[in-house]
Amino acid sequence: MMPPMGWNSWNTFGSEVDEIVVRETAAAMMDTGLLDAGYRFVNIDDFWQAEARKDGRLIWDSEKFLSGIPRLAADLHGMGFSFGLYSCAGTHTCGGRPGSYGHEAEDAKAFAEWGVDFLKYDNCYLPPGLDGRLLFRRMGMSLLGCGRPILFSACEWGRSEPWLWAASVGASMWRISGDIDDRWDSIVENGFRLLADLAPYAGPGRWNDPDMLVVGMHGVGNDEVVDGTGCTDAEYRSQFALWCLASSPLFIGADIRNLDKKSLDLLSNTGAIAINQDVLGIPGRRIGIHEHGGENAEVWSRPLADGSIAVGLFNMGNQAGRRVSVAWESLGLDVGTSLRVRDVLDDIDLGLHHHEFTGFVDGHDVMLLQLRHEKNMN
Numbered sequence: 340m341m342p343p344m345g346w347n348s349w350n351t352f353g354s355e356v357d358e359i360v361v362r363e364t365a366a367a368m369m370d371t372g373l374l375d376a377g378y379r380f381v382n383i384d385d386f387w388q389a390e391a392r393k394d395g396r397l398i399w400d401s402e403k404f405l406s407g408i409p410r411l412a413a414d415l416h417g418m419g420f421s422f423g424l425y426s427c428a429g430t431h432t433c434g435g436r437p438g439s440y441g442h443e444a445e446d447a448k449a450f451a452e453w454g455v456d457f458l459k460y461d462n463c464y465l466p467p468g469l470d471g472r473l474l475f476r477r478m479g480m481s482l483l484g485c486g487r488p489i490l491f492s493a494c495e496w497g498r499s500e501p502w503l504w505a506a507s508v509g510a511s512m513w514r515i516s517g518d519i520d521d522r523w524d525s526i527v528e529n530g531f532r533l534l535a536d537l538a539p540y541a542g543p544g545r546w547n548d549p550d551m552l553v554v555g556m557h558g559v560g561n562d563e564v565v566d567g568t569g570c571t572d573a574e575y576r577s578q579f580a581l582w583c584l585a586s587s588p589l590f591i592g593a594d595i596r597n598l599d600k601k602s603l604d605l606l607s608n609t610g611a612i613a614i615n616q617d618v619l620g621i622p623g624r625r626i627g628i629h630e631h632g633g634e635n636a637e638v639w640s641r642p643l644a645d646g647s648i649a650v651g652l653f654n655m656g657n658q659a660g661r662r663v664s665v666a667w668e669s670l671g672l673d674v675g676t677s678l679r680v681r682d683v684l685d686d687i688d689l690g691l692h693h694h695e696f697t698g699f700v701d702g703h704d705v706m707l708l709q710l711r712h713e714k715n716m717n
């Protein structure tokens with residue numbers, strides 16, 4: 340029911356994904372503690388398939404996946420992971436491999452037999468004149484009937500407002516936008532701009548997906564995703580904090596085998612993950628935009644099941660150490676309330692505050708806070 344967490348092969352490996360990469364990544368997820376932190380899914384994106392169907396059946400590329408998909412899935416299950424694959428509603432995938440159009444029920448059965456737990460379903464090469472929503476419904480219904488619970492992830496890029504219909508065809512998450520790049524503008528466009536409007540449509544078991552995390556990529560990966568040197572550490576913190584506040588699925592796109600320490604610590608931050616996975620499942624809303632000198636700061640917040648409130652103070656501009664405040668009144672609280680403020684990412688108690696809290700936030704950085712009523716403290 341809570342936002343799925345894991346790794347997806349696309350951002351770093353694109354068409355080069357193979358069994359060795361997947362096995363090494365899973366081993367690294369265990370060694371680094373990411374599996375224990377909740378990153379349970381190992382998902383292979385496009386390019387796992389052979390170039391053509393065989394006797395009408397979808398098959399894996401046996402040069403890249405020597406032991407075969409069912410063996411790989413079983414081994415990952417044995418390590419404690421869930422396993423995801425990718426297909427497409429059209430005749431071909433976006434990378435030109437066979438799509439599931441016209442084969443929905445038999446492909447869903449094959450996925451079930453192979454031990455698949457998650458299906459990302461894409462939107463390329465739809466036959467002309469067909470309503471894409473019908474094709475997503477076909478696969479959604481086929482998965483429901485395939486005999487194995489398979490989480491359905493609709494990747495139709497927000498084209499026909501999937502937040503209005505994707506849950507009704509069985510999807511637990513839907514992409515709200517095109518592909519994310521390892522670039523601040525892309526985080527702003529896919530994340531901050533769209534999530535602000537779409538928060539009301541998400542909730543337990545139905546999540547807005549602003550695409551993968553680019554945290555830790557540092558400009559290394561699939562050239563459809565990387566652009567130059569990638570984001571700064573501050574920008575990665577902002578992406579992670581926003582995805583956590585928004586209850587968005589957390590899929591790491593970086594090469595986990597070579598993750599730098601700062602990114603690993605960020606992605607493993609237990610306080611931020613707890614906000615993302617909070618059982619109320621109320622996605623954060625943007626409650627304020629403050630303009631100063633032509634640059635904005637944004638304040639986001641969400642209520643949490645234990646009665647505390649998560650708040651993100653984001654400096655969207657370049658100014659260093661910008662003052663960003665959140666007033667209790669804007670959170671719907673009595674101005675006289677005393678709240679204990681915790682900096683979640685840095686794990687620091689910032690003390691008791693009345694009326695408001697003001698943080699100093701560097702360019703493109705964030706302060707992720709958790710505010711508690713004093714009586715909740717133990």
Ligand code: GAL
Nearest residue numbers: 349384385433434461494518
């Ligand atoms: C795109 C999709 C990406 C990736 C790619 C694979 O349409 O948005 O996330 O799956 O196809 O070819």
